[in-house]
Amino acid sequence: NFIHEMQQRYPGRDVDTIASDLCSLCHSLGIPEEVSLRAVDALKIMNDYRQLLERHGAADENNAVEICPQIIHAHKTHYQRIIVDGFIELTVAEQAVFQALIEHAAETYISVPYDVYDNNLLYDSYITYLNHYFIFSSEYLHAESGVLGLRYTQYPSPEEEIEGIARIIKNRFLNGSLIDLERVIVAFPDMSRYADRVSRIFGKYGIPFTLTSGKTLAMKRPYRDLLALLESIANDYPRMQFAQFLVSPYFKALAPSLREYIPTLSISTFFAGGKSAWLGIIRSNEQDHRREHIGREAADEIVHALTWVFQKLSFLESARTKASFATYGELLLDLLNDLIFDDEGNYDLRVRTRASEIINDLSFLDRSVGPSPTDLRSFTEAMRHCLMNTYSTEPDNRGVQIMSIAEAEGLEPEHAFIAGLRDGDFPSRPGIDYLLPDNLRTRLGLVHADRYLLRQKFLFRRLLSSTRGYTLSYSTMDGDRLYLPSSFLSRREKSANPTTRKSALPSFAALSKSRFDRSPKTRATRAAWSWSALRARRRALASTLLLSSMRTW
Structure with missing residues (x-):
C-alpha cells in the first residue's frame, strides 16, 4: 500500500x-x-x-494517527500508568504518538519479544528508537520451556491433510479432550488455496466452523456470477459467460427452465455469442437429438424467459459505451432488484447489500471528482478490483476458527492445527514492488524481503508458544508437484538466554516494592525480552514485566 x-x-x-x-x-x-x-x-x-x-x-x-500527538498535547492528558505491548516496529507517525503518550505518563511498561536465534533483527529499529529517545534498563526473562524440535505430520495431498485434521478434531471432541471448539484454530499460510476444501470437508464431517477470511468477494460464487453478467452485457453476450449468469441460483427472478436447459443447449450449439444467437438458440436446435427431451412447452418457456431477460438488460446495454460511474451504478442497482439478486439462507453474506455498498462506493467517485464518461468495461474492471480487495467474514464466531497464520497473531487457542507448511508456501516471498525496489525499501526503513521473512518466523514461533497444544502438518504433493517441509520445521536447539541467569531476575514482590518507593516525578518503563514468555502473559502478567527508571531526553 x-x-x-x-x-x-x-x-x-x-x-x-x-x-x-x-x-x-x-x-x-x-x-x-x-x-x-x-x-x-x-x-x-x-x-x-x-x-x-x-x-x-x-x-x-x-490522518488520524498524524493528529494524535497534537490532541494529546492540547488536552494535557496525564496517565498514571501505560502498558505498551504487541509492537514489533514503529513507523515515523507511530513514533510521534508513542513519545507523546510516554511524556504524559508517570509510569510506562514496555514488553518487547526477544529471540536469541535472530539477534533481534526483527525488532532492531524498535529497540534503536527506545535507546535513542529514552533512558531505561532492560531485563531478560527466560522462556518457560525450550523447544527441542518440532514434530509434524506428512500427508500425501492437501485433501488428505484436511481430512486428517477433521478426523483428529472430531475424535478429540467425542472423547472429551477438545470440548470448546471455539478455542480451536486451524491456520494455513494462504487461506485462499484451502477455503473451499475446508468448507467441503468440515461440512462432510459435521464440524461447525467459522472462516474468518480466506476468500475475497471476487472468489465467491454470487459475485463471480455478477461479474459474468456485467461482462456479458459489455461484450455482446458471449456464450460461456452469459450461460454462467443464466444458470446462477443467486438471481431468483430467472426462470427455473433456464437453469435446467441452458447448459445442454449452450453446449450443443456452437456459437460465439450475440443477442440474436441466444434468442434463436431453440430454433437452431430443432434438428438436434438432444432437444427431444425439452418439449414444445418448455421450448416456448425458454424463449419467453430469454426475451424477458434481454428486456431487463436493455437499459444497461443501451449505456454500455458511454456513461458515468454513477449512472452505471443506478442502472445496476435497479437491475439487481428486478432480478432479485440474493443468497437467502446463507448466513455467510447478504450479497445484494454488499454489492450495493460497493456500487455506491464507485458512484462516490463521480460525486467527488465530477462525472466523467466511461464505458461498461471500465466500470466492470473497477467493480472487479473492489471485489478482489474486499474479504468476506462470517458474523457468527462459532465452532472451529479457520484462518491464516497472520490472522492468528495474538490469539491463545486451546489447540492450534497449523497446516500447509510446505517449502515455498511458508515462508512466502513478498510480491514484486514496481514502485519501491527492495534496496530502496530497506533504506527507507520499510518492510523489505528479509524483514518480511523474519515477521513470518516470529508469528509462527509466537503462535506455537501461546497455545497449549499444536499439530503441524504439510502435504508432500499437490497435483504433480512435490513439496518439502517448511524450513521453519527444522530442528532447533533449546531456547536459552546466553547473558542472563534465572537467579539474576528479581522477584515480583521486590519489583512492586521498588516501584512504590520511587519518586512520583520519575517516569518508569518496563522492558521484557522473551518471545516465548508471552505465553504466560495472561496467567501471570506481572512476571513478564520488569521495572526500571526512564525519562525522555
Whole structure:
C-alpha cells in the first residue's frame, strides 16, 4: 500500500519534498530513472487523494494517527500508568504518538519479544528508537520451556491433510479432550488455496466452523456470477459467460427452465455469442437429438424467459459505451432488484447489500471528482478490483476458527492445527514492488524481503508458544508437484538466554516494592525480552514485566 507507507513514513510532509527525497535515494542507490519516475507518478496520485479528502472534510487512518500527538498535547492528558505491548516496529507517525503518550505518563511498561536465534533483527529499529529517545534498563526473562524440535505430520495431498485434521478434531471432541471448539484454530499460510476444501470437508464431517477470511468477494460464487453478467452485457453476450449468469441460483427472478436447459443447449450449439444467437438458440436446435427431451412447452418457456431477460438488460446495454460511474451504478442497482439478486439462507453474506455498498462506493467517485464518461468495461474492471480487495467474514464466531497464520497473531487457542507448511508456501516471498525496489525499501526503513521473512518466523514461533497444544502438518504433493517441509520445521536447539541467569531476575514482590518507593516525578518503563514468555502473559502478567527508571531526553 504505497499511499499508506508514504504517509506513515513522511507524516505532514508535502508531496514535492517526498518526491525529492525518493529521487535522491534512487540516484544514490543506482536505481534506474524510470523506477523513480513511477514512484513520482504514484506520489501525484497520493496528492490527488489528499486533496479529495480535504475537499470533503474527510480523514483516513493515516490522518488520524498524524493528529494524535497534537490532541494529546492540547488536552494535557496525564496517565498514571501505560502498558505498551504487541509492537514489533514503529513507523515515523507511530513514533510521534508513542513519545507523546510516554511524556504524559508517570509510569510506562514496555514488553518487547526477544529471540536469541535472530539477534533481534526483527525488532532492531524498535529497540534503536527506545535507546535513542529514552533512558531505561532492560531485563531478560527466560522462556518457560525450550523447544527441542518440532514434530509434524506428512500427508500425501492437501485433501488428505484436511481430512486428517477433521478426523483428529472430531475424535478429540467425542472423547472429551477438545470440548470448546471455539478455542480451536486451524491456520494455513494462504487461506485462499484451502477455503473451499475446508468448507467441503468440515461440512462432510459435521464440524461447525467459522472462516474468518480466506476468500475475497471476487472468489465467491454470487459475485463471480455478477461479474459474468456485467461482462456479458459489455461484450455482446458471449456464450460461456452469459450461460454462467443464466444458470446462477443467486438471481431468483430467472426462470427455473433456464437453469435446467441452458447448459445442454449452450453446449450443443456452437456459437460465439450475440443477442440474436441466444434468442434463436431453440430454433437452431430443432434438428438436434438432444432437444427431444425439452418439449414444445418448455421450448416456448425458454424463449419467453430469454426475451424477458434481454428486456431487463436493455437499459444497461443501451449505456454500455458511454456513461458515468454513477449512472452505471443506478442502472445496476435497479437491475439487481428486478432480478432479485440474493443468497437467502446463507448466513455467510447478504450479497445484494454488499454489492450495493460497493456500487455506491464507485458512484462516490463521480460525486467527488465530477462525472466523467466511461464505458461498461471500465466500470466492470473497477467493480472487479473492489471485489478482489474486499474479504468476506462470517458474523457468527462459532465452532472451529479457520484462518491464516497472520490472522492468528495474538490469539491463545486451546489447540492450534497449523497446516500447509510446505517449502515455498511458508515462508512466502513478498510480491514484486514496481514502485519501491527492495534496496530502496530497506533504506527507507520499510518492510523489505528479509524483514518480511523474519515477521513470518516470529508469528509462527509466537503462535506455537501461546497455545497449549499444536499439530503441524504439510502435504508432500499437490497435483504433480512435490513439496518439502517448511524450513521453519527444522530442528532447533533449546531456547536459552546466553547473558542472563534465572537467579539474576528479581522477584515480583521486590519489583512492586521498588516501584512504590520511587519518586512520583520519575517516569518508569518496563522492558521484557522473551518471545516465548508471552505465553504466560495472561496467567501471570506481572512476571513478564520488569521495572526500571526512564525519562525522555
